Amino acid sequence: xxxxxxxxxxxxxxxxxxxxxxLVFPIILILLFGAIFSSGGISQTKVYVQNLDVGPIxxxxxxxxxxxxxxxxxxxxxxxxxxxxxxxxxxxxxxxSNSASDGVVIPANFSAAYQAGDKVNVTxxxxxxxxxxxxxxxxxxxxxxxxxxxxxxxVHSVGITSKTAVSSSYKYIDFLVPGxxxxxxxxxxxxxxxNISSTYRRDKVFKLLSLTPxxxxxxxxxxxxxxxxxxxxxxxxxxxxxxxxxGAHITLNWGIGMFLVLGPFFFVSLGMLVGTVSNSxxxxxxxxNLVTFPMMFLSGTFFPVASMPKYLQTVAHVLPxxxxxxxLNDVMIxxxxxxxxxxxGLLLIISAVVFALAVKFFRWRED
Amino acid sequence: MPxxxxxxxxKKYGELQAVDGISFSVGEGEVFSLLGPNxxxxxxxxxxxxxxxxxDEGTTQVLGMDPWKSGYELHKKIGVIPQxxxxxxYPTPREAIVYYGALFxxxxxxxxLLRRVILDDAENxxxxxxxxxxxxxxxxxxxxxxxxEVVFLDEPTTGLDPQARRAVWExxxxxxxxxxxxxxTTHYLEEAEExxxxxxxxxxxxxxAIGTTAEIESKFGTGQRxxxxxxxxxxxxxxxxxxxxxxxxxETVTIVLRDKEDALVALGSxxxxxxxxxxxxxxxxxxxxxxLKLVGEGGTAKGGE
Ligand SMILES: Nc1ncnc2c1ncn2[C@@H]1O[C@H](COP(=O)(O)OP(=O)(O)OP(=O)(O)O)[C@@H](O)[C@H]1O
Ligand SMILES: [Mg+2]
Numbered sequence: 001x002x003x004x005x006x007x008x009x010x011x012x013x014x015x016x017x018x019x020x021x022x023l024v025f026p027i028i029l030i031l032l033f034g035a036i037f038s039s040g041g042i043s044q045t046k047v048y049v050q051n052l053d054v055g056p057i058x059x060x061x062x063x064x065x066x067x068x069x070x071x072x073x074x075x076x077x078x079x080x081x082x083x084x085x086x087x088x089x090x091x092x093x094x095x096x097s098n099s100a101s102d103g104v105v106i107p108a109n110f111s112a113a114y115q116a117g118d119k120v121n122v123t124x125x126x127x128x129x130x131x132x133x134x135x136x137x138x139x140x141x142x143x144x145x146x147x148x149x150x151x152x153x154x155v156h157s158v159g160i161t162s163k164t165a166v167s168s169s170y171k172y173i174d175f176l177v178p179g180x181x182x183x184x185x186x187x188x189x190x191x192x193x194x195n196i197s198s199t200y201r202r203d204k205v206f207k208l209l210s211l212t213p214x215x216x217x218x219x220x221x222x223x224x225x226x227x228x229x230x231x232x233x234x235x236x237x238x239x240x241x242x243x244x245x246x247g248a249h250i251t252l253n254w255g256i257g258m259f260l261v262l263g264p265f266f267f268v269s270l271g272m273l274v275g276t277v278s279n280s281x282x283x284x285x286x287x288x289n290l291v292t293f294p295m296m297f298l299s300g301t302f303f304p305v306a307s308m309p310k311y312l313q314t315v316a317h318v319l320p321x322x323x324x325x326x327x328l329n330d331v332m333i334x335x336x337x338x339x340x341x342x343x344x345g346l347l348l349i350i351s352a353v354v355f356a357l358a359v360k361f362f363r364w365r366e367d
Numbered sequence: 368m369p370x371x372x373x374x375x376x377x378k379k380y381g382e383l384q385a386v387d388g389i390s391f392s393v394g395e396g397e398v399f400s401l402l403g404p405n406x407x408x409x410x411x412x413x414x415x416x417x418x419x420x421x422x423d424e425g426t427t428q429v430l431g432m433d434p435w436k437s438g439y440e441l442h443k444k445i446g447v448i449p450q451x452x453x454x455x456x457y458p459t460p461r462e463a464i465v466y467y468g469a470l471f472x473x474x475x476x477x478x479x480l481l482r483r484v485i486l487d488d489a490e491n492x493x494x495x496x497x498x499x500x501x502x503x504x505x506x507x508x509x510x511x512x513x514x515x516e517v518v519f520l521d522e523p524t525t526g527l528d529p530q531a532r533r534a535v536w537e538x539x540x541x542x543x544x545x546x547x548x549x550x551x552t553t554h555y556l557e558e559a560e561e562x563x564x565x566x567x568x569x570x571x572x573x574x575x576a577i578g579t580t581a582e583i584e585s586k587f588g589t590g591q592r593x594x595x596x597x598x599x600x601x602x603x604x605x606x607x608x609x610x611x612x613x614x615x616x617x618e619t620v621t622i623v624l625r626d627k628e629d630a631l632v633a634l635g636s637x638x639x640x641x642x643x644x645x646x647x648x649x650x651x652x653x654x655x656x657x658x659l660k661l662v663g664e665g666g667t668a669k670g671g672e
Contacts, residue, residue: 003469011457014493203453207419208509211442212470365419365438 004214005222012192012226021191022230023237026184030238033180033302034173034246047136048095048103048125050085055111057147061122064143065104080136092125092165099334101127101165102136114147114157121159137162174249177242178328179301182321184234185263186296189227190271194288196223197275197362210364217359220272227264235260255331258344263324266351270320272358300325323347368431370395370517370548371416376425378411378572385411387572388425393550393565398543400559401552403569404662409552410450412569413521416550417447430516443471446515450522450552452506456495460486460505463494468512480508483541485534499526507538518542520551524558536561556655566654570662580654587661588652591624593633597644604640609633624649 012018049065051058066082085094091105103125107113113120124140126133140160148156200206209219235256242248274291278284298312299305299321305313316322327343330336371393378386386408393399401409414420416427418434418441427434432441454463461477468475481487484504489497497505503526510518520539524532532555539562542549553559559566560580567577576583595601602615605622609632612623622633630649637644652660 003466007455007458007462007466010462011455014457204449204451205454207414207449208447208452208454208467209470210419210438211417211445211447212467212513213439213443213472214470366421 001214001218001222004219005225008222009226009229012230018188018192022184022188023234025187026180026234027237027241029183030176030180030241031245033176034242046081046083046098046100046102048083048085048091048098048100049106050087050089050091050094050103051106052087052108053106053110054108055115057111057114058106061106061110061143061147064146065139068139068143080139095125095165096336097338099330099336101125102133103165104136104140117157119157119159121161123161123163125163125165127165173242173246174333175300175304175329176302177238177248177250178332179303179325180238181231181235181260181328182263182299182325183296183301184238185227185231185260185324186267186292186299186301186321188230189223189264189267190274190288190292191285192227193223193268193271194275194284195281197272198278198281198284201279202281206364216362216364220268220355220359223272224265224268227268228261231260231264250332251335253331253335255337255340256328258340259324259328259331259347262344262347262351263321266320266324266347266354269351269355269358272362273354276358276362295319295321298322300329304329320347320350368395369393370397370430371399371550372426372428373412373416374426376412376415376427377423378408378415378420379423384572386415386422389567389569389572389574390425391567391574391577393548395548396543396546397564398539398549398551398562400563400566401550401569402554402556402559402566402658403552407569407662408572409569410521411572413519413550413552414449417445417519418442419449443513444516446510446513446518448503448506448510448520448523450525452503454494454502454505454509457493459491459493460497460501460508461490463505464508464512467509471513473513475512480511483511484508484538485531500528500531503527504531504535507535511542515547517548517550520549522552522554524553524555532558556653556658560654568658568661575661576657584652584654584657587657589623589656591630591649591651593622593624593630594646594648594650595620595622595637595644596646597637597642601637601640601642601644604642605633605636608639609636611636 012022047065049062051062068080085091085103091103095101095103105123105125107120107122110120122140122144124137126136137160144158144160147158239250239252243250270291271288274288275284277287298308298316299319300316301321305316305322305326308316323343323346327340327347330340330343369392373392374390376386376389377384389412401412403409411420415422416429416434418438421435429441430444434441458466460481464475464477464480477490478487481490484507486501486504486508489501492501494502494505503523507520507523510520524535527535536558539549539551551562563580565577565579566583567574568583569575576587578586596618597620598618599615602613602620605611605613605620611629611633612625614621622629624630624633
């Protein structure tokens with residue numbers, strides 16, 4: 001198996017197309033898309049609001065907040081957007097699980113205390129380093145001020161407690177890096193394996209390999225290991241370009257590794273499976289493209305899935321690449337490991353199934 | 368125990384009966400050659416023996432194993448060049464040999480093998496840039512990395528120049544010298560005559576002749592013939608005045624020599640005829656003549672490609 005890995009790897013680097021698609025192409029893409037979109041950015045800020053108060057004052061505080069944020073429509077990409085949080089939820093957990101950092105909590109005794117003129121604090125969650133959090137605190141301060149001035153007792157009873165939430169605000173480039181890593185993990189193994197599976201059969205290379213003790217499983221594993229290697233390398237290259245050329249916010253952690261392994265595992269297997277469907281290299285590449293291109297554009301490689309129309313989001317949710325990119329977003333940007341483990345688990349199961357099918361259906365020899 | 372044993376082997380592709388009930392056996396250390404026109408079923412037969420194809424009917428044993436069921440075990444003991452051998456585009460012959468050897472868990476000496484197949488001049492050229500003959504030689508080298516007991520060579524010399532062909536012959540002779548069993552297919556009859564202990568001629572999926580080349584020639588050939596240039600006059604004289612079996616084809620008169628007596632009578636009668644004659648030769652059917660007779664002139668079998 002190591003021998004196969006070595007020969008394949010060397011061939012891959014010697015072949016100009018292999019080298020280009022594996023390592024150079026993704027870099028070109030990140031430079032291109034980064035340059036085009038890094039100025040704009042996706043800056044709609046969601047502000048999570050939890051009103052624990054049952055009285056009238058809490059509601060009017062929420063209305064006041066609402067009046068500052070009329071950008072909640074789904075096609076808007078900037079401004080504030082209020083999101084109510086049910087009062088039975090743990091607020092900080094809710095923020096984390098939504099990968100958000102901006103929020104306001106109105107305490108349970110708000111109306112009573114306010115009317116009595118007792119001291120009461122509204123809690124503002126935010127990331128001190130983020131500009132959107134500063135905007136949110138500013139707005140809350142203005143509203144608090146208004147409440148104090150117009151208060152029944154004339155006492156400045158409302159205060160603000162600031163709490164730090166971890167997530168920062170995200171730029172387009174932040175999403176682009178995981179997206180393009182997913183893209184790299186998809187395209188080079190898919191195209192290569194679809195091509196290999198048909199040309200090796202045509203040239204009887206599979207027959208030659210079947211005459212050795214090398215098994216199909218070992219052969220496929222060698223390909224997977226190779227593409228894990230190339231994906232890791234392109235991950236580092238893209239991260240470097242993303243961080244140094246465009247100032248992407250990326251944190252390195254071992255969670256990323258799960259996806260750098262699972263992605264190639266899945267796509268090598270899928271490429272092989274797709275390649276077995278048809279006999280001629282030409283037909284195989286058509287089928288390969290049919291599978292690859294929709295996945296490439298709809299899984300959040302170039303644009304966050306959340307910014308796509310609803311029906312396309314539904315489509316995205318059945319594409320395995322979506323879970324890889326979603327997972328990468330979670331670990332690289334939000335450091336939100338719970339959902340990432342779910343994505344990874346899902347990917348692992350699908351990959352194992354596809355791997356097993358690929359090994360079963362692709363034939364060294366004929367009957 | 369013979370190295371290869373085939374009994375009643377049949378294989379169908381859709382409606383086409385590619386192999387139609389053939390039986391033969393190849394002894395240990397023997398060089399056995401399958402001859403036959405395009406589409407006769409040679410490759411199909413050899414692939415079944417290599418365990419690369421399943422059969423429809425009949426039994427096959429190679430080194431005492433069923434090639435399809437015990438392929439994994441068998442493959443460690445056999446060497447194969449598929450027809451039209453191709454390999455990965457990028458390894459050099461040296462790398463390919465080391466790689467293929469490693470797949471068998473063997474450390475091979477690439478220099479020794481490269482020299483053996485006379486490929487040491489091209490050891491560092493990428494496979495895709497090798498000439499057709501060089502590729503074929505690499506195939507030969509690869510089939511030997513695992514020190515096989517039985518070697519299957521499907522058209523090992525097709526596309527080679529005469530010198531390279533002779534080099535391959537040398538390799539095959541050496542394999543025989545080392546006591547290995549060799550099964551080869553070829554379209555070159557002289558190759559079969561040179562190398563093979565026994566040959567089988569296939570046509571339409573059947574074996575039409577089998578044995579040593581001498582056996583086949585004497586069984587299916589016409590034996591000795593006297594061929595002489597001469598016209599209608601000579602032909603008519605011989606027919607009228609002798610009991611010889613005489614045929615005429617244009618300016619060529621052929622006399623079948625059943626025994627020595629025939630030869631003497633023929634010579635005397637030609638002289639007596641007083642007709643113009645010249646270019647007298649004595650011939651016997653070569654394997655090629657027999658081959659063409661058995662598979663039909665033109666060489667290509669009906670129902671073939
Ligand atoms: N995979 C296949 N599917 C369908 N038909 C096939 C297949 N392989 C071979 N055939 C047909 O079976 C017949 C025998 O083919 P085979 O390759 O065994 O001939 P061959 O004797 O090796 O010919 P050649 O000398 O041209 O190599 C041919 O008519 C061929 O078209
Ligand atoms: Mg053939």
